[in-house]
Amino acid sequence: MAATLALLIIQAQGITRHYDFNVQMANMTRLCRTKSIATVNGQFPGPEIIANEGDSVHVRVTNNIAHNMTIHWHGIRQLRSGWADGPAYITQCPIQTGQTYVYKFTITGQRGTLWWHAHISWIRSTVYGAIVILPKLGVPYPFPAPHKEVPIIFGEWWAADTDDVINQALKVGGAPNISDAYTINGLPGPLYNCSAKDTFKLTVMPGKTYLLRLVNAALNAELFFSVANHTLTVVEVDAVYVKPFTVETLVISPGQTANVLLAAKPVDPSAIFYMSATPYSVVRPPAYFDNTTVSGILEYQNPGSPPSASTFHKDLPLFKPTLPLFNDTDFVTSFTTRLHSLATLQYPADVPRSVDRRFFFTIGLGTLPCPKKTTCQGLHGAKYAAAVNNVSLVLPSKALLSSHYTGKSRGVYESDFPAIPVSPFNYTGTPPNNTNLATGTRLLVLPYNTSVELVMQDTSVIGIESHPMHLHGYNFFVVGQGFGNYNPTNDPTKFNLVDPVKRNTVSVPAGGWAAIRFLADNPGVWFMHCHFEVHSTWGLRMAWLVLDGSKPNEKLLPPPSDMPNC
Numbered sequence: 001m002a003a004t005l006a007l008l009i010i011q012a013q014g015i016t017r018h019y020d021f022n023v024q025m026a027n028m029t030r031l032c033r034t035k036s037i038a039t040v041n042g043q044f045p046g047p048e049i050i051a052n053e054g055d056s057v058h059v060r061v062t063n064n065i066a067h068n069m070t071i072h073w074h075g076i077r078q079l080r081s082g083w084a085d086g087p088a089y090i091t092q093c094p095i096q097t098g099q100t101y102v103y104k105f106t107i108t109g110q111r112g113t114l115w116w117h118a119h120i121s122w123i124r125s126t127v128y129g130a131i132v133i134l135p136k137l138g139v140p141y142p143f144p145a146p147h148k149e150v151p152i153i154f155g156e157w158w159a160a161d162t163d164d165v166i167n168q169a170l171k172v173g174g175a176p177n178i179s180d181a182y183t184i185n186g187l188p189g190p191l192y193n194c195s196a197k198d199t200f201k202l203t204v205m206p207g208k209t210y211l212l213r214l215v216n217a218a219l220n221a222e223l224f225f226s227v228a229n230h231t232l233t234v235v236e237v238d239a240v241y242v243k244p245f246t247v248e249t250l251v252i253s254p255g256q257t258a259n260v261l262l263a264a265k266p267v268d269p270s271a272i273f274y275m276s277a278t279p280y281s282v283v284r285p286p287a288y289f290d291n292t293t294v295s296g297i298l299e300y301q302n303p304g305s306p307p308s309a310s311t312f313h314k315d316l317p318l319f320k321p322t323l324p325l326f327n328d329t330d331f332v333t334s335f336t337t338r339l340h341s342l343a344t345l346q347y348p349a350d351v352p353r354s355v356d357r358r359f360f361f362t363i364g365l366g367t368l369p370c371p372k373k374t375t376c377q378g379l380h381g382a383k384y385a386a387a388v389n390n391v392s393l394v395l396p397s398k399a400l401l402s403s404h405y406t407g408k409s410r411g412v413y414e415s416d417f418p419a420i421p422v423s424p425f426n427y428t429g430t431p432p433n434n435t436n437l438a439t440g441t442r443l444l445v446l447p448y449n450t451s452v453e454l455v456m457q458d459t460s461v462i463g464i465e466s467h468p469m470h471l472h473g474y475n476f477f478v479v480g481q482g483f484g485n486y487n488p489t490n491d492p493t494k495f496n497l498v499d500p501v502k503r504n505t506v507s508v509p510a511g512g513w514a515a516i517r518f519l520a521d522n523p524g525v526w527f528m529h530c531h532f533e534v535h536s537t538w539g540l541r542m543a544w545l546v547l548d549g550s551k552p553n554e555k556l557l558p559p560p561s562d563m564p565n566c
């Protein structure tokens with residue numbers, strides 16, 4: 001009894017895990033071209049963070065590159081610790097060259113896979129890594145324990161410098177150049193020219209089960225993923241357990257994570273198998289996307305025999321998965337609607353039943369006027385932009401969170417973000433003639449503990465497209481989704497308030513809507529944005545300001561003394 005109690009106390013407190021992140025340049029050769037990239041500790045992908053639920057994590061980030069830096073701990077709730085969240089000019093000023101900042105946070109009530117990435121300009125294209133959150137000591141997984149756990153991080157590789165790519169696009173107002181390859185754990189694999197030696201390989205033993213910790217770190221692509229001749233059992237998304245279900249192919253959006261079980265065949269099949277990822281996109285010409293495929297290799301090792309040294313068993317038969325067509329929206333819908341919270345006594349789905357505030361946001365692309373006497377490459381000679389409720393967010397030159405905390409918001413932000421569209425229109429109908437957006441830095445203020453329902457509606461203004469919307473500081477329940485215009489009378493009757501999936505990034509369907517609910521119980525300034533980096537840069541981003549509650553444990557903590565300034 002006493003021993004059990006002692007264990008419980010240890011578990012409740014957790015330990016502190018220390019990491020040193022040295023942001024530095026490194027030369028990396030891919031597709032036969034050497035490029036100097038920003039990395040953490042010279043590693044690409046960057047180091048993995050491992051912790052148990054309940055632990056604290058301290059990451060000392062030192063910036064040794066000629067570029068401003070911030071790191072975001074994607075999906076970590078950051079309860080009252082918004083200072084450690086990371087988005088540049090939202091919760092902090094950048095860590096400038098030569099500076100150090102220690103991110104300190106505690107992992108509370110989350111277990112599974114999350115990830116970290118740079119949150120400034122497009123530098124996250126090479127600055128990212130996995131966060132592995134194990135259950136508290138002695139607490140088992142709610143599924144059979146795997147033999148091994150393997151991170152599988154999808155990325156997107158440009159031969160050019162990604163800041164050059166986005167800066168050039170912003171200058172001419174058009175769409176940025178597409179990537180040259182997708183990657184698995186930084187490796188493009190055999191389907192690209194001059195890339196076969198850069199192939200991720202997973203060696204498995206017959207009869208064993210493997211937990212693949214999937215992360216989509218690609219900048220601008222939702223991805224289908226499949227392993228030839230094997231099934232995948234989804235057990236967790238965005239560090240929340242789900243009711244297990246088995247598929248041959250899954251879809252994962254930028255910002256999303258998933259844990260899946262892969263059961264190796266009972267006897268060595270004497271074959272090798274591709275695991276492949278390729279994009280899902282409904283964008284049609286003249287807009288375009290990187291339509292290539294990354295593959296890694298799954299091979300078998302018999303107990304006792306060493307893993308093969310060569311990259312390829314050229315003598316064994318090779319099987320490739322069949323992936324859906326690039327625009328297979330029906331597949332995506334049937335996959336996402338299979339996601340459900342576990343909703344058990346141990347892992348309940350605490351869906352807000354009553355709603356204090358309802359919001360309706362349009363999300364999508366539009367245009368901004370081209371600078372005088374120039375022609376831009378966006379629609380009708382304007383420049384492409386994007387917005388939430390017609391407001392294309394302009395990042396301030398001060399951090400929003402400290403401006404709020406010190407009461408110096410004047411000239412930094414307004415508190416009048418529109419709760420609903422100012423001028424309603426047929427969101428998914430014939431595009432309006434006026435595609436212009438407004439610009440601004442406007443926050444939406446919520447009293448502590450407000451129960452929120454938010455409907456996000458894609459628009460057809462420039463063309464329908466899905467948008468992986470990510471909310472910082474919270475997990476939300478996806479209570480409904482559909483196509484066309486959201487119907488406030490009929491659609492809520494179909495909401496799932498029993499076991500909806502709980503996550504931090506939802507892909508709002510192309511030409512459709514998604515409804516989410518969350519309880520605003522974490523004070524701070526919380527960024528919400530499309531996790532397609534191009535859309536976010538164009539302004540498809542906004543921020544919530546959640547006020548302190550009255551009790552001491554309902555208030556934002558004071559800022560750490562080493563916060564960077566700007």
Ligand SMILES: *[C@@H]1O[C@H](CO)[C@@H](O)[C@H](O)[C@H]1NC(C)=O
Nearest residue numbers: 024025026027028034035036
């Ligand atoms: C990368 O390669 C260039 C050219 O060879 C070299 O000058 C530079 O020092 C290398 N950088 C690093 C970080 O190794």
Ligand SMILES: *[C@@H]1O[C@H](CO)[C@@H](O)[C@H](O)[C@H]1NC(C)=O
Nearest residue numbers: 160161164165166168176177
């Ligand atoms: C983008 O692509 C165009 C056309 O291929 C090329 O001329 C330009 O240099 C590229 N931009 C960057 C930044 O790589």
Ligand SMILES: *[C@@H]1O[C@H](CO)[C@@H](O)[C@H](O)[C@H]1NC(C)=O
Nearest residue numbers: 180190191192193194292293
């Ligand atoms: C590989 O190179 C060949 C010849 O240069 C070219 O035709 C082909 O399109 C390239 N394939 C890829 C995947 O880049």
Ligand SMILES: *[C@@H]1O[C@H](CO)[C@@H](O)[C@H](O)[C@H]1NC(C)=O
Nearest residue numbers: 228229269270271272317319
């Ligand atoms: C893999 O699947 C293909 C097509 O479904 C089948 O023809 C083949 O026999 C399978 N191979 C193995 C080793 O399971």
Ligand SMILES: *[C@@H]1O[C@H](CO)[C@@H](O)[C@H](O)[C@H]1NC(C)=O
Nearest residue numbers: 283284285289291292325326
């Ligand atoms: C993408 O590639 C696939 C396979 O090569 C092809 O069927 C499809 O038409 C391509 N899609 C686009 C939009 O280029």
Ligand SMILES: *[C@@H]1O[C@H](CO)[C@@H](O)[C@H](O)[C@H]1NC(C)=O
Nearest residue numbers: 282284325326327328329330
């Ligand atoms: C998907 O693309 C294919 C090939 O371009 C086209 O034939 C088909 O109509 C598209 N499907 C949908 C649902 O748009």
Ligand SMILES: *[C@@H]1O[C@H](CO)[C@@H](O)[C@H](O)[C@H]1NC(C)=O
Nearest residue numbers: 425426427428429430484485
């Ligand atoms: C909106 O546009 C769609 C497609 O053109 C059309 O089917 C629908 O009837 C329109 N809805 C309204 C309310 O006008």
Ligand SMILES: *[C@@H]1O[C@H](CO)[C@@H](O)[C@H](O)[C@H]1NC(C)=O
Nearest residue numbers: 425426430431432433434435
């Ligand atoms: C939009 O433009 C078209 C063509 O210029 C015109 O016929 C139509 O009346 C305009 N619609 C509105 C609502 O102004």
Ligand SMILES: *[C@@H]1O[C@H](CO)[C@@H](O)[C@H](O)[C@H]1NC(C)=O
Nearest residue numbers: 390422423425434436437438
């Ligand atoms: C968006 O804002 C622009 C600029 O103020 C305005 O011209 C346009 O009518 C607005 N559109 C909508 C749908 O509110």
Ligand SMILES: *[C@@H]1O[C@H](CO)[C@@H](O)[C@H](O)[C@H]1NC(C)=O
Nearest residue numbers: 352354449451519521549554
């Ligand atoms: C917050 O709201 C929830 C649900 O409405 C309620 O159960 C809880 O007691 C509230 N907590 C506080 C501290 O007000």
Ligand SMILES: *[C@@H]1O[C@H](CO)[C@@H](O)[C@H](O)[C@H]1NC(C)=O
Nearest residue numbers: 066067068093094096565566
């Ligand atoms: C880095 O950030 C500081 C503070 O916002 C800013 O003044 C400076 O111009 C930035 N430097 C670069 C190289 O972008």
Ligand SMILES: [Cu+2]
Nearest residue numbers: 467530532535
């Ligand atoms: Cu988007």
